Amino acid sequence: xxxxxxxxxxxxxxxxxxxxxxxxxxxxxxxxxxxxxxxxxxxxxxxxxxxxxxxxxxxxxxxxxxxxxxxxxxxxxxxxxxxxxxxxxxxxxxxxxxxxxxxxxxxxxxxxxxxxxxxxxxxxxxxxxxxxxxxxxxxxxxxxxxxxxxxxxxxxxxxxxxxxxxxxxxxxxxxxxxxxxxxxxxxxxxxxxxxxxxxxxxxxxxxxxxxxxxxxxxxxxxxxxxxxxxxxxxxxxxxxxxxxxxxxxxxxxxxxxxxxxxxxxxxxxxxxxxxxxxxxxxxxxxxxxxxxxxxxxxxxxxxxxxxxxxxxxxxxxxxxxxxxxxxxxxxxxxxxxxxxxxxxxxxxxxxxxxxxxxxxxxxxxxxxxxxxxxxxxxxxxxxxxxxxxxxxxxxxxxxxxxxxxxxxxxxxxxxxxxxxxxxxxxxxxxxxxxxxxxxxxxxxxxxxxxxxxxxxxxxxxxxxxxxxxxxxxxxxxxxxxxxxxxxxxxxxxxxxxxxxxxxxxxxxxxxxxxxxxxxxxxxxxxxxxxxxxxxxxxxxxxxxxxxxxxxxxxxxxxxxxxxxxxxxxxxxxxxxxxxxxxxxxxxxxxxxxxxxxxxxxxxxxxxxxxxxxxxxxxxxxxxxxxxxxxxxxxxxxxxxxxxxxxxxxxxxxxxxxxxxxxxxxxxxxxxxxxxxxxxxxxxxxxxxxxxxxxxxxxxxxxxxxxxxxxxxxxxxxxxxx
Numbered sequence: 001x002x003x004x005x006x007x008x009x010x011x012x013x014x015x016x017x018x019x020x021x022x023x024x025x026x027x028x029x030x031x032x033x034x035x036x037x038x039x040x041x042x043x044x045x046x047x048x049x050x051x052x053x054x055x056x057x058x059x060x061x062x063x064x065x066x067x068x069x070x071x072x073x074x075x076x077x078x079x080x081x082x083x084x085x086x087x088x089x090x091x092x093x094x095x096x097x098x099x100x101x102x103x104x105x106x107x108x109x110x111x112x113x114x115x116x117x118x119x120x121x122x123x124x125x126x127x128x129x130x131x132x133x134x135x136x137x138x139x140x141x142x143x144x145x146x147x148x149x150x151x152x153x154x155x156x157x158x159x160x161x162x163x164x165x166x167x168x169x170x171x172x173x174x175x176x177x178x179x180x181x182x183x184x185x186x187x188x189x190x191x192x193x194x195x196x197x198x199x200x201x202x203x204x205x206x207x208x209x210x211x212x213x214x215x216x217x218x219x220x221x222x223x224x225x226x227x228x229x230x231x232x233x234x235x236x237x238x239x240x241x242x243x244x245x246x247x248x249x250x251x252x253x254x255x256x257x258x259x260x261x262x263x264x265x266x267x268x269x270x271x272x273x274x275x276x277x278x279x280x281x282x283x284x285x286x287x288x289x290x291x292x293x294x295x296x297x298x299x300x301x302x303x304x305x306x307x308x309x310x311x312x313x314x315x316x317x318x319x320x321x322x323x324x325x326x327x328x329x330x331x332x333x334x335x336x337x338x339x340x341x342x343x344x345x346x347x348x349x350x351x352x353x354x355x356x357x358x359x360x361x362x363x364x365x366x367x368x369x370x371x372x373x374x375x376x377x378x379x380x381x382x383x384x385x386x387x388x389x390x391x392x393x394x395x396x397x398x399x400x401x402x403x404x405x406x407x408x409x410x411x412x413x414x415x416x417x418x419x420x421x422x423x424x425x426x427x428x429x430x431x432x433x434x435x436x437x438x439x440x441x442x443x444x445x446x447x448x449x450x451x452x453x454x455x456x457x458x459x460x461x462x463x464x465x466x467x468x469x470x471x472x473x474x475x476x477x478x479x480x481x482x483x484x485x486x487x488x489x490x491x492x493x494x495x496x497x498x499x500x501x502x503x504x505x506x507x508x509x510x511x512x513x514x515x516x517x518x519x520x521x522x523x524x525x526x527x528x529x530x531x532x533x534x535x536x537x538x539x540x541x542x543x544x545x546x547x548x549x550x551x552x553x554x555x556x557x558x559x560x561x562x563x564x565x566x567x568x569x570x571x572x573x574x575x576x577x578x579x580x581x582x583x584x585x586x587x588x589x590x591x592x593x594x595x596x597x598x599x600x601x602x603x604x605x606x607x608x609x610x611x612x613x614x615x616x617x618x619x620x621x622x623x624x625x626x627x628x629x630x631x632x633x634x635x636x637x638x639x640x641x642x643x644x645x646x647x648x649x650x651x652x653x654x655x656x657x658x659x660x661x662x663x664x665x666x667x668x669x670x671x672x673x674x675x676x677x678x679x680x681x682x683x684x685x686x687x688x689x690x691x692x693x694x695x696x697x698x699x700x701x702x703x704x705x706x707x708x709x710x711x712x713x714x715x716x717x718x719x720x721x
Contacts, residue, residue, distance in 0.1 A: 004107050006030040007218055010147035011114065011140055014047060014127065018095040028223035028544065034146040037158075039279035039482060040139070043128040047087060050126030052613030053488050058473035058549035064132070065545045072120050072401050087125060094121035102408045106212060106414040109392060113139070115219040115669065120401045120420075123491070131484075138487040142218040142233075146281060152217075158274035159236035160456045163244070164295055165207060166266045167228040168302075170200055171521075171573070174514065175566045188325070190434045190511070191563055194427050197325025197514040197521070198331045199359065199497075200228055200263075201423050201651040202368065203255075204337070207265060210364060212248055216241060222488035223483070226498060227516025229278075231490075233483075236271055238688045244269070246483035249306045256310060259323060266302060268295035270604040272694045285481045291678070292467060327358040327370070332427035332434055334370035339377055339394040341366055347389035356383060376406060377495040390414055396421055399502060414638040418692075422499030424515025426506045435511075438561040443525045453718045456561050457529035458572040461554035463493070464587040473549065479553075488547060493518050496543050504539065508532040521572070526558050533590065534606050537599050551588040551599070553579035558593075593711045608692070609709035615685045618717045625683050626672060631717050633671060637693070638710040640664055641703065663699055668694070 001361050007078055010027035016024060022203060033042060051184040052065040062679045069087050103110040122136040149160055208222045208230040215234065223231040234240055248267045255264055270290040274280050303310050331337075338356075342348055345362045352360045356369040356378045371378040383390070392415040396674040397403035403420040410416060428435045428443060435443075463469075474481030474489065495516050501515045507526045514521040524532065544550040555575025559568050582589025584598045590602050597605075644657040669675075673690045681687040697703060 003468040007148045010034060011118065011144040013140055013143060014045065018091045020099050023278065025096065030147050030150045034143050034150055037146050037274055037279060038142055038281040038484065043130050045127055046129045047136065049127045050124060050135050051133045053485065053544055054544040054547050054550065056133055057469060057547060059547060065648065067124055070124050072123055084609040090121060090125065093489065094429055101404060104417060108218065108414040109417040111218045112394065112419050113293035116403060124397055134484045135488055139193060139484050141220040142483045143235045144218065144489055148218050148221055149233060152235040156237060160272040161234040161236045161269040162241065162272060162291060162293050163232040163234055163269045165269060166295060167200060167204060167263050168266055168299060169263045170228045171569060172260060175569045176262045178717045188438050191328030192324040193513055194332065194434060195328025198327055198425055199324060200514065201516065204228055204230060207251060214247055215243060223487055224517065226494045228272060250435050251302065253309060254361060257363065260359060266295065266298050268298045270294055273613060281483045284483050284486045285474060288471045299378060329433050330370040330427060331425050333372045335398055335400065336371045336375045337396045337398060338364060338369045340369065342389045343391060350389065351386055376409065379410065382709045396422055398425065398498060422454055424494060424502045424512040424520065426502050426510065426512045428509050428511060440511055440523065441525050441561040443528055445508045445528045445531065451686065453715055455526045455558050456523060456563065457526040457556055457558045458523050458568045458615050459529050459533060459556045460521045460555055460572045460576040461552050463552045466518050490517065503697050504536060529556060530606065534603050537603060550686065553582065553587045554590045555579050556592040593707045594705045595704055597705045601702055602708060609712040611688050611710050613713050613716055615689055616717055617714050619719045634713050635709055636667060638714065640707055643708065657700065664697055665694065
């Protein structure tokens with residue numbers, strides 16, 4: 001660490017009073033220069049409470065929301081509104097943790113551990129009086145990233161690269177080779193799908209970290225990593241430029257050896273010139289405007305210069321078929337993921353079949369192992385058997401920030417670092433492992449036991465207009481958008497979609513195929529997925545502080561449990577595309593039951609559906625009850641609604657509607673709901689259901705949206721034959 005005192009001084013800036021003597025690094029000229037480059041001198045540094053960044057995105061004069069001063073212990077802290085301690089108490093806990101931690105002599109191993117301690121304790125502490133939505137963690141990691149670059153630019157022009165890495169073809173990789181399930185094969189398919197999805201998340205982080213390690217940079221130089229892409233801040237030199245090209249080729253050759261050409265890494269960069277005015281890192285939107293088209297350009301030139309090396313024999317089908325099986329079985333149960341770096345390829349081969357090993361990369365001499373309750377014995381077993389082969393360990397806690405419980409327990413003859421990550425990994429389990437899709441389709445989150453009418457639902461979603469948010473929405477009160485705000489917004493989205501999302505999925509027994517920085521792909525019973533979608537929308541609105549400029553679109557496709565996996569992924573994608581077309585492409589919609597509607601209407605109609613369900617008899621129930629509607633009547637209502645549509649499309653034909661309104665009144669009257677009974681009703685079915693339907697049909701208020709409650713009730717009251 002002595003050779004990188006400037007970097008660590010920047011990473012721990014503002015915390016000197018809470019650091020042990022061996023971490024007292026004095027601010028030097030590089031740190032002061034970095035502060036000027038990020039515009040720190042214009043924001044009045046102070047430690048205090050922090051506001052949510054969400055109300056400020058793409059809005060002027062937005063109201064503020066103060067966030068609680070808490071250590072990030074669990075996903076509920078994303079929404080915590082009550083301080084568990086004041087700022088000083090929180091920092092005293094930080095002090096105690098740093099004092100007790102056993103750091104490695106290897107600066108990059110120490111950086112990984114310190115970076116995650118800082119994340120846990122300072123991601124809910126503000127640092128700017130004039131920009132109270134910037135956290136100390138995000139400010140310090142940007143300051144440290146710039147400082148690390150400056151250390152590499154000694155005697156050279158102050159130029160930097162903002163680099164974007166993208167894993168292309170993610171969905172093709174996840175579903176490739178997974179076709180029609182035969183009865184009995186569902187469990188294997190579920191494991192492979194889950195495993196490959198987690199592998200994308202793992203590779204995203206690994207590739208970003210591998211690049212900065214090879215360039216002798218640090219964790220803070222990764223501005224964001226998740227969802228199959230990452231952003232890096234690097235010094236702009238001829239050496240870095242050449243090494244990036246070299247690394248891109250080597251990593252793509254490695255990916256080819258492991259997964260074929262289904263996915264590949266594409267790198268794009270844009271230059272940041274510190275000579276172009278003050279505080280260049282306070283103008284992040286300018287660089288994103290240039291970076292996105294550059295990424296498209298680089299995708300069109302993929303493998304340029306080394307295409308012949310990539311035109312080799314394709315990966316063997318048997319090997320491809322096995323990708324993800326071990327990971328898919330172990331990761332949903334795992335609490336820890338361990339990255340083991342060994343001496344050479346032969347060491348990888350010697351370890352790859354050991355207990356706990358879920359994946360390996362021969363060309364980078366890396367082995368990944370996953371453990372749950374047997375973590376201590378499991379990793380001890382690997383160490384005792386292979387200690388001479390191991391160069392270093394990186395121990396990462398999954399979805400839990402209590403990540404230092406085993407520090408100092410294992411061999412100190414090698415560098416060991418500790419951290420945590422949030423990852424969407426939930427998969428419903430039984431005693432045999434991950435549930436196959438036919439069993440998943442039977443789950444009913446409200447009570448134990450299986451769901452009677454088993455159908456799968458597949459939902460895909462992502463945040464709308466995220467590129468525009470980064471380019472234009474990050475601007476702050478007339479000032480250019482800063483890297484600090486970019487870091488904060490990216491991290492907050494990651495918390496929600498990779499962390500809190502997983503918590504909700506567990507509550508609703510949802511199988512998270514993929515959940516990354518801003519998008520997700522999940523599978524579950526049709527009932528669970530619909531209710532999960534309602535709750536997700538409500539919690540997301542709470543998360544963004546009801547900012548109507550930040551929203552997401554989703555598509556839900558329903559199918560038989562043995563429907564081909566590759567096809568249901570594509571069908572769900574088509575549903576998501578339909579949602580993106582909602583309201584003249586303004587998005588913020590959901591497509592379900594072959595119909596696209598607003599989230600507001602979907603949530604409302606789902607609430608109505610629950611009421612309607614309570615008043616509807618089940619299939620085969622012939623009991624006469626004046627406060628119940630026969631299921632056959634709901635079928636009739638659905639047929640009337642569909643008969644009002646133009647050419648089978650979800651659009652009401654007014655002439656047909658006029659002709660059917662009289663039929664609707666007559667139909668209800670036949671079932672005992674005449675005009676007088678409806679008008680006199682103050683509660684019950686006449687007030688809650690009949691009056692609402694007739695009023696909406698008479699006023700023609702979004703009638704198409706009734707496809708949701710009518711279909712919902714018919715499916716929920718249906719019995720399996």
